[in-house]
Amino acid sequence: MNAIDSYKRIVIDGQRYYGRHLIASAHGCNDALLDKDTIARFLKEMTQRIDMVAFGEPFVERFGGGIEVGISGVQLIETSAITLHTNDGARDLYLDVFSCKDFSAQEALAVVREYFAPATVTHQELLRR
Numbered sequence: 001m002n003a004i005d006s007y008k009r010i011v012i013d014g015q016r017y018y019g020r021h022l023i024a025s026a027h028g029c030n031d032a033l034l035d036k037d038t039i040a041r042f043l044k045e046m047t048q049r050i051d052m053v054a055f056g057e058p059f060v061e062r063f064g065g066g067i068e069v070g071i072s073g074v075q076l077i078e079t080s081a082i083t084l085h086t087n088d089g090a091r092d093l094y095l096d097v098f099s100c101k102d103f104s105a106q107e108a109l110a111v112v113r114e115y116f117a118p119a120t121v122t123h124q125e126l127l128r129r
Helices: 036-049 105-116
Strands: 010-012 015-017 019-027 059-063 070-077 080-087 092-099 120-128
Touching: 019 105, 036 059, 036 070, 036 080, 036 105, 092 105, 105 120
Parallel strands: none
Antiparallel strands: 010 015, 019 092, 019 120, 059 070, 070 080, 080 092
């Protein structure tokens, strides 16, 4: 291993990666998606369930106008961040989880399903070099 790559902790098939990035879209969510306190609890539980360490409290606000009103939330974690954006009218959620510490994307998706019971969830995972 090159000393310059030693910070890349995720190793898959001998290749070192800086981080895992989960990008998920959940459509047709329940009304819990409209509640800022629920979103804050979701971010806290997500942090715990994927074995991350929170850096401070989550930041959660509703804003936008017209058809673009929704909630945005950010939970900084010691190894990067968990962010989400919602759309109130469509009941859609857009989630990004990025960390240089590996995590289970399936566990993250399970938390989404438990909190928001979406009709559909799509996702992709990226390994960042």
